[in-house]
Amino acid sequence: MxxxxxxxxxxxxxxxxxxxxxxxxxxxxxxxxxxxxxxxxxxxxxxxxxxxxxxxxxxxxxxxxxxxxxxxxxxxxxxxxxxxxxxxxxxxxxxxxxxxxxxxxxxxxxxxxxxxxxxxxxxxxxxxxxxxxxxxxxxxxxxxxxxxxxxxxxxxxxxxxxxxxxxxxxxxxxPGIRASALHADGSHHGILNVPGAVCGGQVTGDPFLRMDGQAVFKFAVKVLGDVALEVLEQAGALPAQVDWLIPHQANIRILQATAKRLGMSMERVISTVDRHGNTSAASIPLALDLAVRDGRILHGHRVILEGVGGGFTWGAVLLDF
The missing domain is CATH 3.40.47.10 (Thiolase/Chalcone synthase)
Known part of the structure; x- marks a missing residue:
């Protein structure tokens, strides 16, 4: 294997x-x-x-x-x-x-x-x-x-x-990566997007990021909880067996709500949103590297990485570090 x-x-x-x-x-x-x-x-x-x-x-x-x-x-x-x-x-x-x-x-x-x-x-x-x-x-x-x-x-x-x-x-x-799950639902594209496009050498439409913050919050909290439970079920594991949760770093309230859904204390959540803000696709590996280098995440620890983004897309990975 x-x-x-x-x-x-x-x-x-x-x-x-x-x-x-x-x-x-x-x-x-x-x-x-x-x-x-x-x-x-x-x-x-x-x-x-x-x-x-x-x-x-x-x-x-x-x-x-x-x-x-x-x-x-x-x-x-x-x-x-x-x-x-x-x-x-x-x-x-x-x-x-x-x-x-x-x-x-x-x-x-x-x-x-x-x-x-x-x-x-x-x-x-x-x-x-x-x-x-x-x-x-x-x-x-x-x-x-x-x-x-x-x-x-x-x-x-x-x-x-x-x-x-x-x-x-x-x-x-x-074993390293034990389970993963990816999902998307394009019907929600309107609540978070950059609607501009390049055509004929010009940017058509709006070139800036636009977001319905309340709608994104509700969607993110639901799917982050769902997908974390999904990978745990795949691996036959329970939230109590997870050492660290590293969610996408978008908003501290989303992190707190996700941890609560999984019955995990915030002491087991790696959070960098206070110092990095939302760095989109970079946020999870930034948080992972920080926690590895400061000694919190050690070899053998079980970790969930999970993200949700415009599209809408969402997914999670359960791994042994």
Whole structure:
């Protein structure tokens, strides 16, 4: 039996932390109290003008490769989850492959499932490894959401940040990923989207992120609870047997409601939303890497990763670290 285990993690946050008060000083109509009370977010990181998703992914990937104790050329599959790619094409994954100096011809492609993107990408990589076709995958979530924000819309612009997180997933005789589930329902696309499109060299429609916050909250709380229970059932496990829950970092209230649904205390939830904001596909691997490096997540710990994003998409992975 071939399993897929995480061998190394890495992450990268651009620049210095930007506080809620910093946004006020830049002209955003909000306040620190307003943002913290509604979301739990205190700071976020914003990419410089010249930084792209592949730039952030490159540093996170290097750190994950170093942590895995392998060389870049040992990677034989690259999947990048992003909704803010460098170009229309080629893929951000192909650009990352070039920046890493990988010349072995391995497949490289992007996954676009918004905030569920990393869970989608990790699940796809696990299938490749379990099939025997690949031995070592680099899976990255990288976003520069600051590029698609309307800074006059305080209901959305205060929520998001930029960053990247990565893992190296390796073939193993020991169980790693034990269960996964992916879902989508496009009928809900209207409550969270960027409705712009490129046509004839021009952006048509609205190029900024738009969201119905209350509708997203209700949907997210339901499906995050459902999909976590789904992967636990697949693995024949109970919430009490899970050491750590790492949900998509969108809003502290969503994290709290999901933990309550699973009967888990917040002490078992990895939360970075206060310092990173919502980094979309990067949020789960960013939180994972932080908790691995600060010693909370140890080898043998059982972890649920779960995300929900525009589309709507949602999914979860249950793994032994």
């Amino acid at each position: 071939i399993y897929a285990r995480i061998a190394g993690t890495g992450s990268y946050l651009p620049g210095t932390a930007v506080s809620n008060n910093d946004l006020v000083a830049r002209g955003v109509d909000t306040s620190d109290d307003w943002v913290v009370e509604r979301t739990g977010i205190r700071t976020r990181h914003l990419a410089e003008a010249g930084q792209s998703a592949s730039d952030l992914a490159f540093i996170a990937a290097q750190r994950a490769i170093d942590a895995a104790g392998c060389a870049a050329d040992d990677i034989d599959l690259i999947i990048v989850a992003t909704s803010t790619p460098d170009y229309i094409f080629p893929s951000t994954a192909a650009l990352l492959q070039a920046k890493l100096g990988i010349r072995n011809g391995c497949p490289a492609f992007d996954v676009q499932a918004v905030c569920s993107g990393f869970v989608y990408a990790l699940t796809v990589a696990e299938k490749f490894i379990r099939s025997g076709s690949n031995k070592r995958a680099l899976v990255v979530g990288a976003e520069v959401f600051s590029r698609i924000l309307d800074w006059s819309d305080r209901g959305t612009c205060v929520l998001f940040g930029d960053g990247a997180g990565a893992v190296v997933l390796e073939a193993s005789e020991m």
